[in-house]
Amino acid sequence: MKILVPIKRVPDPYGRVRLTPGGHVDETDIKWVINPFDEIALEEAIRLREAGHDIEILAVAIGTTAWEEQLRTALAMGADRALLIQQEAPADPGRISHYLAAIARQEQPQIILMGKQAIDDDCNQTGQRLAALLQIPQATFASRIELTPDGTCARVTREVDTGRETIEVTLPAVITADLRLNEPRYVALPAIIKARSKPLLRIDAAQLQIPPTAPVTTLRLETPPPRRAGRRVGSVDELITALREEARVI
Amino acid sequence: MDPLLVLMETDGTAVLPATLPAIAFAQAWTRMTRGRFHLLLAGGPDIVTQAETWRGYGEERLLIASDPALTHPTADRVAAVTLQALRATGARWLAGTASSFGKDILPRVAGLLDAPMISDVLSMQPDDNGPIFRRPVYAGNLIATVQIPPEAGVVSVRATAFGQPARATPGQVESLPVEPASLPQGTRWIGQDTAQNKRPDLTTARVVISGGRPLRDPETFEQILGALADKLGGALGATRAAVDSGIAPNELQIGQTGKVIAPELYIAAGVSGSVQHLAGIKDAKVIVAINIDGDAPIFQIADYGLVADLFQAVPELTRKL
Incomplete structure (x- = not known):
């Protein structure tokens, strides 16, 4: 079985994102990481292999050569090979899903396992769009994945607004990872060095001949007005008075 | 159009x-x-x-x-x-x-x-x-x-x-x-695990009481925060850390990847206030923070901050309301 794991390069979620005076994201001090949800997806693919399934894991990224850093980390974590679809301009989920669909048609993975959203644009679209383009089932927001013994289906528990839901999807399918699917392993430096011998292939995005898609144009980025700190109260009584008489919310 | x-x-x-x-x-x-x-x-x-x-x-x-x-x-x-x-x-x-x-x-x-x-x-x-x-x-x-x-x-x-x-x-x-x-035939619905919730829906509730990891376990969470929620007719919410450690069910998670809420009153007890959590509460009208750590980031956006042990302050608040 082959599992395709798409990887996005994003700013460290624990860092602070600032704007330049020109209104772009200031990249000077950014530490770049694998999108945390994609990392969870990759970890799950590795765990399915460790559970005894015969699985090949292909990590794929769509971006500049700088993204190889994250693909190398993915290889160090346990991906078998990596593919960089090289392209310069940032792309929206509509376009990315077309690139991934083209790769999926070539590689024929049984599962495309990816993060439910990227923590930079927070779109939460790519997996679902990809499933639509490939006309295959989707299981989004997964907190548990089990393959059936014959390997034809995946049983997925999903985190939904009312609690949890379990569905079974016939493979091939797209599964998107939620936070509580697992805790990704820590990758030590020797593993990263060792992973240098694993194959990382680059192809030019233009080779995939994706027709133009209607673009989402970012006109502007701005920092929302900060919420100012109010005041400290010294006791529960003072708090109750404030809520009743100042804020009038109780 | x-x-x-x-x-x-x-x-x-x-x-x-x-x-x-x-x-x-x-x-x-x-x-x-x-x-x-x-x-x-x-x-x-x-x-x-x-x-x-x-x-x-x-x-x-x-x-x-x-x-x-x-x-x-x-x-x-x-x-x-x-x-x-x-x-x-x-x-x-x-x-x-x-x-x-x-x-x-x-x-x-x-x-x-x-x-x-x-x-x-x-x-x-x-x-x-x-x-x-x-x-x-x-x-x-x-x-x-x-x-x-x-x-x-x-x-x-x-x-x-x-x-x-x-x-x-x-x-x-x-x-x-x-x-x-x-219709597509590739997805079969197996079942759901829906919590019986007698409280208002979290996303639309007028009052939300939420807690973080200091609440320790589901029983303490329910006992300390549930009582205040019921007194105010509010919903319960939780931080990612509280959900991750099994203190609160996933459907209560507030934040970047959980629910986004805009209640009139949001009371956060034992919530430090990570960027990801604040993403879900920024539109609340009044934010109250109760935390023993006076340096917790939640105080930087709270309208009213009470530096206190939540295990004393929350029951006292419930009693006096």
């Missing part, structure tokens, strides 16, 4: 209140574009009984797609039916609420249409070159203003952004024929 279709949120049997923000968006869209909108109700045989209650928001038509094959509204099937409804009505725009239902299905329809989609819309403004939207990025640390071409698109609406829809003239009810054999 071409008409807009609203995908109503259902559990297959009944319409859910999460539908309302999308209808409110549709009303705003209709006003601004001098356009019109339709509603789509998709579900099992029982869903037809919902039509009378749920029409009457100024929609032109209410389409009902009812079939046993839609009793469990899986993404592949509902997306297929939504595409059919878009074609039947000539609508080229689709809106729904950015709930787990909408986040699952709407991007799939966008993929089927090969149309751009804007997630988590905060506001909208028409323009000759295509509609312009504002939406949060980087966990709400930045707001992006984006534009898509005027031909077609899909929008998910932030539940707290457009208020409640106004009642207006009911539209005509029409049935959308469903061909069960032609």
Whole structure:
């Protein structure tokens, strides 16, 4: 079985994102990481292999050569090979899903396992769009994945607004990872060095001949007005008075 | 402007209140574009009984797609039916609420249409070159203003952004024929684990009491915070850390990847206030923080901060209210 794991390069979620005076994201001090949800997806693919399934894991990224850093980390974590679809301009989920669909048609993975959203644009679209383009089932927001013994289906528990839901999807399918699917392993430096011998292939995005898609144009980025700190109260009584008489919310 | 279709949120049997923000968006869209909108109700045989209650928001038509094959509204099937409804009505725009239902299905329809989609819309403004939207990025640390071409698109609406829809003239009810054999067959619904919740819905509650990891275990969480929530008629919420450590169920998680709320009163007890958590509460009218650590980041955005042991302060608050 082959599992395709798409990887996005994003700013460290624990860092602070600032704007330049020109209104772009200031990249000077950014530490770049694998999108945390994609990392969870990759970890799950590795765990399915460790559970005894015969699985090949292909990590794929769509971006500049700088993204190889994250693909190398993915290889160090346990991906078998990596593919960089090289392209310069940032792309929206509509376009990315077309690139991934083209790769999926070539590689024929049984599962495309990816993060439910990227923590930079927070779109939460790519997996679902990809499933639509490939006309295959989707299981989004997964907190548990089990393959059936014959390997034809995946049983997925999903985190939904009312609690949890379990569905079974016939493979091939797209599964998107939620936070509580697992805790990704820590990758030590020797593993990263060792992973240098694993194959990382680059192809030019233009080779995939994706027709133009209607673009989402970012006109502007701005920092929302900060919420100012109010005041400290010294006791529960003072708090109750404030809520009743100042804020009038109780 | 071409008409807009609203995908109503259902559990297959009944319409859910999460539908309302999308209808409110549709009303705003209709006003601004001098356009019109339709509603789509998709579900099992029982869903037809919902039509009378749920029409009457100024929609032109209410389409009902009812079939046993839609009793469990899986993404592949509902997306297929939504595409059919878009074609039947000539609508080229689709809106729904950015709930787990909408986040699952709407991007799939966008993929089927090969149309751009804007997630988590905060506001909208028409323009000759295509509609312009504002939406949060980087966990709400930045707001992006984006534009898509005027031909077609899909929008998910932030539940707290457009208020409640106004009642207006009911539209005509029409049935959308469903061909069960032609629906996708690759997803089977197995079951659900839904908490019995006697408290108000977290996303729409007027008061929300939330807690973090200091609450220790589910019993303490319920005992300390539940009592205050019930006193104020509020809902319970939790941080990611509390959910991760099994203190609170996943559906209570507030933040970037959980629920986004805008209650009148938000009381955070033992919540440090990570960027990801603050992303979910920024629109609360009044934020109260109770934390023993006076340096916790939550105090930087709280309207009222009480540096105290929550195990004493919260029960005292409950008692004195």
